[in-house]
Structure formats: C-alpha cells, structure tokens
Amino acid sequence: MTVSSCMKRNVISIHASDTVRAAAAIFVQKHIGLLPVVDDGKKVIGVVGLRDLLTLEMPDFVSFIEDVDFVHDFGAVETTRPEAESLDKPVTSILKSVFTVEEDCGLLRAYALMLQHNLHDMPVVNKKGELVGITSRVDIGVKILSSWSAVE
Amino acid sequence: MLAGIITVVIFFGSLYLIFTEKLNRTITALAGSMLTIVVGRIMGFYSEEKALEAIDFNTLGLLLGMMILVAMLEPTGFFQYLAVLAARSSKGNPKRLFFLLAVITTVLSMFLDNVTTVVLIAPVTLLICEILGISSLPFLITEALISNIGGVATLVGDPPNVLIASAAPLSFNDFLIHSLPIVLVVWVGVMYLLLYLFRAELSVQPRKAKAVMELNPAETLNHPVTARQLLIVLGAAVLFFFVHHFLHVDPSLVALTAAAVALVWVRPDINQTLKHVEWSVLVFFGALFVMVGGLEASGVLDALIGLLEPLASMPPILFGVGMIWIVAALSAVVDNVPITIALIPVVHGLGASGMDVQPLWWALAFGAGFGGTGTIIGSTANIIVANLSERTRHPITPAIWNKRGPLVLVTTCVISSVLYAILYSTF
Numbered sequence: 001m002t003v004s005s006c007m008k009r010n011v012i013s014i015h016a017s018d019t020v021r022a023a024a025a026i027f028v029q030k031h032i033g034l035l036p037v038v039d040d041g042k043k044v045i046g047v048v049g050l051r052d053l054l055t056l057e058m059p060d061f062v063s064f065i066e067d068v069d070f071v072h073d074f075g076a077v078e079t080t081r082p083e084a085e086s087l088d089k090p091v092t093s094i095l096k097s098v099f100t101v102e103e104d105c106g107l108l109r110a111y112a113l114m115l116q117h118n119l120h121d122m123p124v125v126n127k128k129g130e131l132v133g134i135t136s137r138v139d140i141g142v143k144i145l146s147s148w149s150a151v152e
Numbered sequence: 153m154l155a156g157i158i159t160v161v162i163f164f165g166s167l168y169l170i171f172t173e174k175l176n177r178t179i180t181a182l183a184g185s186m187l188t189i190v191v192g193r194i195m196g197f198y199s200e201e202k203a204l205e206a207i208d209f210n211t212l213g214l215l216l217g218m219m220i221l222v223a224m225l226e227p228t229g230f231f232q233y234l235a236v237l238a239a240r241s242s243k244g245n246p247k248r249l250f251f252l253l254a255v256i257t258t259v260l261s262m263f264l265d266n267v268t269t270v271v272l273i274a275p276v277t278l279l280i281c282e283i284l285g286i287s288s289l290p291f292l293i294t295e296a297l298i299s300n301i302g303g304v305a306t307l308v309g310d311p312p313n314v315l316i317a318s319a320a321p322l323s324f325n326d327f328l329i330h331s332l333p334i335v336l337v338v339w340v341g342v343m344y345l346l347l348y349l350f351r352a353e354l355s356v357q358p359r360k361a362k363a364v365m366e367l368n369p370a371e372t373l374n375h376p377v378t379a380r381q382l383l384i385v386l387g388a389a390v391l392f393f394f395v396h397h398f399l400h401v402d403p404s405l406v407a408l409t410a411a412a413v414a415l416v417w418v419r420p421d422i423n424q425t426l427k428h429v430e431w432s433v434l435v436f437f438g439a440l441f442v443m444v445g446g447l448e449a450s451g452v453l454d455a456l457i458g459l460l461e462p463l464a465s466m467p468p469i470l471f472g473v474g475m476i477w478i479v480a481a482l483s484a485v486v487d488n489v490p491i492t493i494a495l496i497p498v499v500h501g502l503g504a505s506g507m508d509v510q511p512l513w514w515a516l517a518f519g520a521g522f523g524g525t526g527t528i529i530g531s532t533a534n535i536i537v538a539n540l541s542e543r544t545r546h547p548i549t550p551a552i553w554n555k556r557g558p559l560v561l562v563t564t565c566v567i568s569s570v571l572y573a574i575l576y577s578t579f
Contacts, residue, residue: 059279059282059283060278060282060543060544060545061275061276061278061279061282063543064274064275064278064279064540064543065232065275065276065279067374068279069371070232070236070367070368070369070371070372071279071283071366071367072366072367072368073283073360073362073363073366073367074283074363075282075283075284075285075359075360075362075363075364075366076282076283076284076285076286076358076359076360076363077282077283077285078360079359080285
C-alpha cells in the first residue's frame, strides 16, 4: 500500500503572495493544522503550520524558560495580540521549509519519516513535484492498523 | 634585545587579533603562548618550566572552584526563585521591581561571575515584565550595567579582581575595605541615574500587576535540597574568604575546597557539571600568563621599568585617577582581562621604580570593572543581554545602549575618582 491510498486529495493551500492574516483566516475556517504554500505552477514552496502562526503571539519568555509550570497566570500576554504590521506581511515571511513524499511512497516509510522529522501532517506530491494531497500521522497510522485484522 | 622585540610582537599581535575579534581569543592566546615558548626555546630565554611557573594557579584555581559551584547551583532554579520572590514583593510596582532586581543582581554578581548572574536572571526578568505588560528594556539594561558594578566590590566578583588580588597580593578583606565602600556609593549614584533615565518607562502602570502574585516561588526550585546544600557550602566559603589571610590560605584553596565539599555532598553527574565549567576562559587565562611570562623572561619588563622611572615621581593619586579613566576607556571597547594582565606588570614596574603602587591596584580594579558599562560590547554580561534581547520583539540595539551606557560609565568614573582622591590622600 502506498501513501496515495490514505491522503486527502482536496488539499487546502495558499498562494505565496497572500498575507499572514489570510493564512490565519484559512486555519480558522477549515480547522486545519498545516497549510502548504504554493507558487503559480502549484509547486509547494513551503508550509505554514498552526505553530508558526501562534509564535507571533507567544510571549518571548517561553523560548528562554524551559519550564513555565510555575507561571500560573500569563497576565498581560494573555490579551496581547500580534501587531497589525506582522499580520499584513506576506505569508512567505513565516514560511517553513517543506518535507514532502511522493504519492507512491510506502506507508511504513512515510510514517517513519514523519516520526523522524517530527511532522504531524505531510504534503504529498507527484513526480512533477505538484501538490496532489496531504496526509497525517492519524491517516497513515489508522491505515496501517486496518491491515492487522487480517493477521491470523 | 631581539628576544624582547619578538615577544612584544607576539604579545601585541595576539592582543590585536583578540581585540579585533579576527580570531577566537582562546585560540589566539594559546597559539601566541606556544609561539612564545618555541621562540624562547630556540633563543634560549624561555622554557616549558618557566612557562609553567608563569601561570598563576591561584587565579585559575579560584575561577575553577567558583565555576564548579555555579555549575551545580545553576540547575537548581535558585536564581529564578530569587527573581520570583522579588516580583511578588514588588506587588507589580515597576519602580520597586526595578530596585529589587537590581539589588539581587548586584549581590549575586559580587560573589558569582557577572555573566552567570545575568544569564540566569535575564530570562526570568523578561518573563516578569511580559506578564506585567511593561517594557523589559530598562530592567535588562540595568541588570547588565549593575552586574559590572557589583562585580568590582569583591575579590571573587570579577576576573580582573582575581588577577589583581593574586598579583598585588590583596586579600578578600582588602577588597571589602577598599573597594566595597566606593562601589556602594557608585551603585547609589548609578541607580539614581538609571531611575532618571528610565523615568518614562518605569512610570507606566502595569496592565496586569496581579499576575506576578500568581507566580509560585516554591515551584521554581527544581532541586530545593541541592539548592540548600550549595547555599550552605557557598556561605561557608564566603566566611572562609573573610578570614583566608589570617589563616594564610589562598582564596583558590577556599574555592576549590568548597567545590570538592559540594561535589561530595551533592554527588551530581560530574560530566554534566564539568561541561558547564568554562574551560575556554581558564585556558585563555593560562595562555595569557605564559605570554606575559615570556615578556618577563626576555627582559621586556625590566626595560619597561626603566621607561616608567620618570613617571614614578608623579603623585600616585593623580596617576591613579588617570589610570581609572584610561583603563575604563580601554575596557569599554575591549575585553578587560587582557588589559588587566598586561597592566599588572606595569604596576609592578612602577613599584620597582619606587612608586607606592598600593592605590594603583584599586585604580586598575575600578577602571577595568566600571569600564565595561560604557558600550554594548564593553563586557560579556552586556553582550549576553544584548544577544538575549535580539531574540525578542524588542532588541537592545547599540543606539539604545549608547543613550545610557556612556553616561553610566562617566558617573562611575567621576564618583570613584573623587572618592579615590579623597580616601587615598587622607589615609
């Protein structure tokens, strides 16, 4: 079985010329965790994750203090929104490099790659590098488990 | 003569590379020291034995002992604990918080390395300011500035002091008598200046003053038992520092014994602990000593004493005040350790030509310590804070620093010069 058997083909993506604000709106509307960013030729040039967007609002101290358990109230930062300036930047300003697999990739290989690269969602491309689908750990994992019923 | 010229060229060539940061300072010093030994062997004025003798193991031992203690104290969360206590007792009042964090930074930097103090106190300061909803800028800049000042107060506060104490020699109590009182007055002056410079930022009402009351100090301590053990050992070490010269033991023995006791008591993963010791600093110091030893062996220092003879008739106080300003100006732009190591033989030279150099040691300590406040690259503590703030939304730029740092530098030098002139001409 290949990854093409367990991917969503109707991929929601965003064009490289769109803004961070537009990307955020898509995340809210579609309730997704990862948004591939494509160029005019439908080639994936990178991804934006929910995490990357939330970094814009995350307080600075979180990246310096290992253990924030003792901070019971985030106080002022709970109500601090990102500045308009950073929301109106192009989405490419927070672009992360993308890791993709081709649609004929085996399931176990795909799952292992996601584990090793710490990915929860992964775009799938065809031989030409065009975006054809997106898969997740749950999609692949469940597909693998479904074959266990045949084990005698 | 030729030997002297070669060692001087190696020494100043190395200093040039260090100050221009063309090559890492430890690599430069190590290469320079080895070059000095090789040339010394070929020309017959220096040897491995002499090089080893030139290394001041008291300085290295004291630094190593304190580094081991700090490496063990760091992961306990004690520094966060202090800052959180300060935040709670400030009740979210920015001026009170400013004062309390400055006091903590000063006291810690008097006994621990300034860099360690700032590395540990700055992130939690950022946290407190963010949850209060106030700018962290005044707090972070002040912590860097004030750690430089606090470090001047004691023998163990700053590496230049360790070097001076070992060279002069001066005891821990000598620093408490000669340096601490002047540092205290300087501290008060600088705090008033900083409160004035940051008056706008510190008058802002925090958006969420109550948030700091929700910080739980107890939860900041990852290893309360270890923290207590280490504080007991550190406290005992400080007591022994007070009496070390009555007991005729060197501070390095006190520090290394304290480190040994702490290691036996706490029994940490020794590889982890030693990983946090800054070996590059120790190697840097050792290599500089070897180079200065080469200068001495090649006769450069004797020649220098001859050159300095005419100066020896100058009034030592005037000389000292001049030294404070010149050393401060130098250490505002370059590392104060090589400056101190290079100037120690000069002071010895002046002594050999008949000047009373006792006041000059203090001038050297004040200049080297206070000078670090002048620029954003003036001390490692400043660089650490600047680097940290660069990873936040409000980085401290050289321009921001230059609006305060030079004023602080001038204030420290004016106050210390006046007190210096009064105290050393009357006593």
